Amino acid sequence: MRKPEFEPRIVAFVCNWCTYIAADAAGVARSRYASNVRLIRTMCSGRVDPQFVLTAFEKGADGVLLCGCHPRDCHYSSGNYKTLRRYTLLKKMLSQMGFEEGRLRLEWISASEAEKFRRVVEDMTEQVRRLGPLDLDGGD
Amino acid sequence: MAGKPKVAFYWCASCGGCEEAVVDLAEGVLDVVAAVDIVFWPVALDFKVTDVEALPDGGITVSFINGAVRLSEQEDMVRLLRRKSKYVIAFGSCSHLGGIPGLANLWDRRSIFEWYYHKAPSVADGGSQEPRERVEVPEGTLELPAFWDVVKSLDQVIDVDYYLPGCPPTPKLIGNAVTALLKGELPPKGAVLAGTRALCHECPLNETKPEKLLIKELKRVHLTKVDPEKCLLAQGVLCLGPVTRGGCEALCVKGAMPCTGCFGPTDEVRDQGAKGISYLASILDFDDEADIRRAMEAVPDPVGTFYRYALPRSILMRSRGVKAHG
Amino acid sequence: MADPVVINPITRLEGHGKITIFLDGKGEVSRAYFQVPELRGFENFLVGRQAEDAPQITSRICGVCPTAHHTAASKALDDLFKVDPPPAAKMIREMLYSVFMLEDHALHLFFLGGPDFVVGPTAPKAERNVLGVIQKAGLEIGKRVIAMRKELRGILTELGGKTIHPVFGLPGGVAKAVTPEMQTRFKETATRALEFAQFCEKLFEDVVLENPAYVKMIMSDAYTHRTHYMGLVDSQLHENFYDGQLRVVNPTGAEVARFPAQQYLDYIAEHSEPWTYVKFPFLKKIGWKGFVDGEDSGVYSVAPLARLNACSGMATPRASWLYEKYFETLGGKPVHHTLANHWARVIEIVYAAERLQELAHDPGIVDPDIRTLPTETPKEGIGVVEAPRGVLIHHYTSDERGVLTSANLIVATQHNAARIAMSVDKAARSMIHKGVVDDGILNQVEMAFRAYDPCHACATHSLPGHMPLLLQIHGPDGRVVREIRQDG
Numbered sequence: 001m002r003k004p005e006f007e008p009r010i011v012a013f014v015c016n017w018c019t020y021i022a023a024d025a026a027g028v029a030r031s032r033y034a035s036n037v038r039l040i041r042t043m044c045s046g047r048v049d050p051q052f053v054l055t056a057f058e059k060g061a062d063g064v065l066l067c068g069c070h071p072r073d074c075h076y077s078s079g080n081y082k083t084l085r086r087y088t089l090l091k092k093m094l095s096q097m098g099f100e101e102g103r104l105r106l107e108w109i110s111a112s113e114a115e116k117f118r119r120v121v122e123d124m125t126e127q128v129r130r131l132g133p134l135d136l137d138g139g140d
Numbered sequence: 141m142a143g144k145p146k147v148a149f150y151w152c153a154s155c156g157g158c159e160e161a162v163v164d165l166a167e168g169v170l171d172v173v174a175a176v177d178i179v180f181w182p183v184a185l186d187f188k189v190t191d192v193e194a195l196p197d198g199g200i201t202v203s204f205i206n207g208a209v210r211l212s213e214q215e216d217m218v219r220l221l222r223r224k225s226k227y228v229i230a231f232g233s234c235s236h237l238g239g240i241p242g243l244a245n246l247w248d249r250r251s252i253f254e255w256y257y258h259k260a261p262s263v264a265d266g267g268s269q270e271p272r273e274r275v276e277v278p279e280g281t282l283e284l285p286a287f288w289d290v291v292k293s294l295d296q297v298i299d300v301d302y303y304l305p306g307c308p309p310t311p312k313l314i315g316n317a318v319t320a321l322l323k324g325e326l327p328p329k330g331a332v333l334a335g336t337r338a339l340c341h342e343c344p345l346n347e348t349k350p351e352k353l354l355i356k357e358l359k360r361v362h363l364t365k366v367d368p369e370k371c372l373l374a375q376g377v378l379c380l381g382p383v384t385r386g387g388c389e390a391l392c393v394k395g396a397m398p399c400t401g402c403f404g405p406t407d408e409v410r411d412q413g414a415k416g417i418s419y420l421a422s423i424l425d426f427d428d429e430a431d432i433r434r435a436m437e438a439v440p441d442p443v444g445t446f447y448r449y450a451l452p453r454s455i456l457m458r459s460r461g462v463k464a465h466g
Numbered sequence: 467m468a469d470p471v472v473i474n475p476i477t478r479l480e481g482h483g484k485i486t487i488f489l490d491g492k493g494e495v496s497r498a499y500f501q502v503p504e505l506r507g508f509e510n511f512l513v514g515r516q517a518e519d520a521p522q523i524t525s526r527i528c529g530v531c532p533t534a535h536h537t538a539a540s541k542a543l544d545d546l547f548k549v550d551p552p553p554a555a556k557m558i559r560e561m562l563y564s565v566f567m568l569e570d571h572a573l574h575l576f577f578l579g580g581p582d583f584v585v586g587p588t589a590p591k592a593e594r595n596v597l598g599v600i601q602k603a604g605l606e607i608g609k610r611v612i613a614m615r616k617e618l619r620g621i622l623t624e625l626g627g628k629t630i631h632p633v634f635g636l637p638g639g640v641a642k643a644v645t646p647e648m649q650t651r652f653k654e655t656a657t658r659a660l661e662f663a664q665f666c667e668k669l670f671e672d673v674v675l676e677n678p679a680y681v682k683m684i685m686s687d688a689y690t691h692r693t694h695y696m697g698l699v700d701s702q703l704h705e706n707f708y709d710g711q712l713r714v715v716n717p718t719g720a721e722v723a724r725f726p727a728q729q730y731l732d733y734i735a736e737h738s739e740p741w742t743y744v745k746f747p748f749l750k751k752i753g754w755k756g757f758v759d760g761e762d763s764g765v766y767s768v769a770p771l772a773r774l775n776a777c778s779g780m781a782t783p784r785a786s787w788l789y790e791k792y793f794e795t796l797g798g799k800p801v802h803h804t805l806a807n808h809w810a811r812v813i814e815i816v817y818a819a820e821r822l823q824e825l826a827h828d829p830g831i832v833d834p835d836i837r838t839l840p841t842e843t844p845k846e847g848i849g850v851v852e853a854p855r856g857v858l859i860h861h862y863t864s865d866e867r868g869v870l871t872s873a874n875l876i877v878a879t880q881h882n883a884a885r886i887a888m889s890v891d892k893a894a895r896s897m898i899h900k901g902v903v904d905d906g907i908l909n910q911v912e913m914a915f916r917a918y919d920p921c922h923a924c925a926t927h928s929l930p931g932h933m934p935l936l937l938q939i940h941g942p943d944g945r946v947v948r949e950i951r952q953d954g
Binding site: 050051054055058071078081086088089090092093096097136 | 246409410411413414415417418420421422424426427429432433436439441442443446454455456457
């Protein structure tokens with residue numbers, strides 16, 4: 001049974017040029033949002049190798065959030081499209097391996113969308129909280 | 141007999157193809173037999189486990205072990221060989237990465253039994269019986285070894301010195317490995333005894349591979365006629381050559397079929413499945429989500445495609461297996 | 467309660483084959499159990515896989531007969547996608563299949579079953595192997611066998627990409643065509659293969675048939691079971707490895723069923739026992755009556771002996787002549803002597819070589835049209851071949867994308883599982899008396915099942931060919947009184 005006090009751990013990979021700034025702005029504005037998210041800043045969402053995502057789960061993340069610039073806004077022109085393709089496949093593969101929908105999420109959050117960042121984090125935290133801890137110990 | 145290196149061959153959960161690969165050394169087998177002293181090879185020669193137990197620790201120069209590990213008995217045996225051997229070589233895909241039988245890790249013991257003994261269409265008697273580890277029969281008690289939930293690669297059970305990849309390894313690579321051992325010309329511990337670059341570099345069709353590979357349409361291999369003279373990727377067929385370790389000399393491609401990755405990934409890659417996804421994402425020439433989804437319909441089974449030989453070694457499955465049974 | 471004797475291979479440590487024998491208070495065998503201690507679950511993990519990958523995935527069931535699984539799966543996919551391969555593709559498949567049967571049977575003859583006869587069933591164990599055969603028959607023969615196998619396997623590599631775990635099979639055809647240049651070479655190989663087959667035939671004749679003691683042993687009651695037999699036959703009821711209908715004859719030789727593999731579920735069902743991981747197929751219309759032989763028992767047998775019993779003749783001239791001689795020598799049809807499998811295998815070597823010769827010479831085999839592309843929505847497919855060790859059935863269902871939703875495999879050695887269990891029990895009963903068990907008994911019990919060339923890699927999963935065994939004998943009080951191991 002899930003313990004009621006379960007606090008999900010979420011790893012968010014955030015792009016240096018957009019979501020990281022949004023997250024920073026949310027902090028500066030003192031918006032309140034769940035403290036369950038650990039940010040990892042990368043230069044581009046396209047830098048996030050699927051191995052990073054799997055490693056996050058391996059090391060104890062209950063959910064992984066990928067954030068990048070909106071389509072057509074990538075600082076490096078196409079990194080976010082690559083992210084979208086990887087995400088689409090990775091999600092399909094994780095579902096084959098028994099991962100629930102909602103443990104991996106992709107969001108486009110621009111530098112000016114501090115409020116969206118706050119909302120996404122809150123929403124995902126609740127969603128993962130409902131799913132409960134990721135039980136990699138599965139099997140029997 | 142002093143000076144002749146002592147060699148052991150052993151198999152765990154495997155299909156026997158690795159043993160056949162040794163037989164396929166053909167007349168080369170005789171050379172190997174002349175150069176070494178085989179102390180243990182259950183499939184071909186009559187030595188007992190007690191003979192191995194009697195050897196001093198480190199008394200075997202090298203043990204070649206094929207097959208994945210699924211039973212406690214196998215675990216005991218590989219631990220014994222580890223103790224007695226100077227070098228242990230994981231031989232073939234199952235031992236190296238978990239292999240095709242490792243796909244069973246998507247299922248557990250219960251679900252496997254449920255289908256095999258109860259639900260399969262040919263099962264009679266309403267599927268009322270299944271094997272048990274201990275059963276009373278009128279004459280006494282019969283026992284069976286336990287069937288585990290998880291298949292493991294060799295290095296998830298014991299320390300491994302070198303890997304010979306492939307399903308099965310080619311006779312040429314086996315020969316090279318034996319020669320290197322005999323001469324004592326060994327690479328650093330942990331090395332995979334095959335190519336270091338991706339398969340494309342040794343593929344005869346590499347010249348026909350476009351400089352920058354971008355694919356608008358992926359085609360499943362049974363739905364397209366492959367031109368055997370042209371790079372399969374350039375024809376839209378998902379070939380894993382670019383993300384698979386070389387060394388086999390592109391055997392499947394020479395058979396006009398795509399590489400499926402049995403040599404595992406190259407040195408810098410930790411997780412073959414994740415790397416496969418990354419690779420496919422980099423060559424699909426679409427930016428729109430609906431287009432991407434449509435193109436990826438040609439890969440309805442990413443796990444079976446990218447982890448065909450390596451599921452037990454996936455970052456995620458490793459956590460699962462070791463915690464459950466370590 | 468009796469005290470079992472167990473024959474286990476290496477097996478406390480390994481678990482590949484295990485025979486447990488229980489003795490009663492007088493030291494007589496109350497029952498011998500043949501246990502198969504492993505299972506892999508291929509049927510489960512095929513679910514979710516892309517159908518077109520099945521030939522390559524299922525070949526990993528067995529590295530000794532990968533071509534059998536590969537071909538059965540390819541044929542099941544023809545059925546699943548409703549595609550008929552072009553004539554050249556069928557010929558290429560059958561040619562590769564003949565090559566494979568020939569070299570696989572030769573492997574058994576020289577490396578696995580043959581040593582018992584060539585070197586002798588009671589010869590020292592250290593000599594009862596392929597090296598012993600070479601010693602007795604001469605190094606030249608050894609070299610010839612190795613060279614022939616290498617040449618034959620070269621064809622598999624050239625057309626199949628890899629020898630072990632080939633890649634040629636696709637729904638609707640094969641991946642690679644035969645060029646006229648290849649055909650020229652294959653014809654030469656086929657000629658050498660036919661000479662080689664006749665050499666095998668001669669060797670068997672000289673060593674076994676000319677030796678009255680062996681003929682007597684083959685025909686002895688300890689190695690005899692009167693069961694049903696099943697085999698694949700063509701429209702003339704000739705034996706066929708690649709295609710046709712399954713025909714079943716009863717212990718008197720009368721046909722009791724003939725059906726396409728697609729109807730296998732009407733004729734075959736599987737029984738489970740709690741003491742072994744292997745399932746026991748039986749004839750559904752008769753039912754499972756336990757481990758007994760006779761017309762009223764659903765137990766049937768497959769593999770060379772069964773194939774000869776189930777057909778009405780061979781499709782090629784030399785094999786046809788040998789077929790007549792076989793039944794004449796062994797007292798008419800059907801033959802119930804398990805050890806006669808060895809001779810039947812030699813006849814099949816000749817048939818495979820003759821069929822290879824025919825196909826390699828067929829002008830149609832170089833047609834570049836080798837694929838029919840699927841256009842229909844896939845749903846369900848069943849394929850059958852005769853593996854070296856008997857009938858092999860693959861049955862898949864898929865969704866409309868061609869992703870597998872179920873798999874059911876009935877594998878050669880499995881069909882023989884009940885008869886093998888009976889053979890082991892019978893051999894133990896005839897060999898062990900008054901509690902006396904010696905090492906020679908082990909080999910004679912082993913010979914009872916080695917004749918089937920059992921492949922437990924196929925049947926469940928463990929190591930094929932020469933099986934490691936553990937024999938445990940339990941006395942009346944349940945304790946192990948004797949343990950004999952054979953590590954391979």
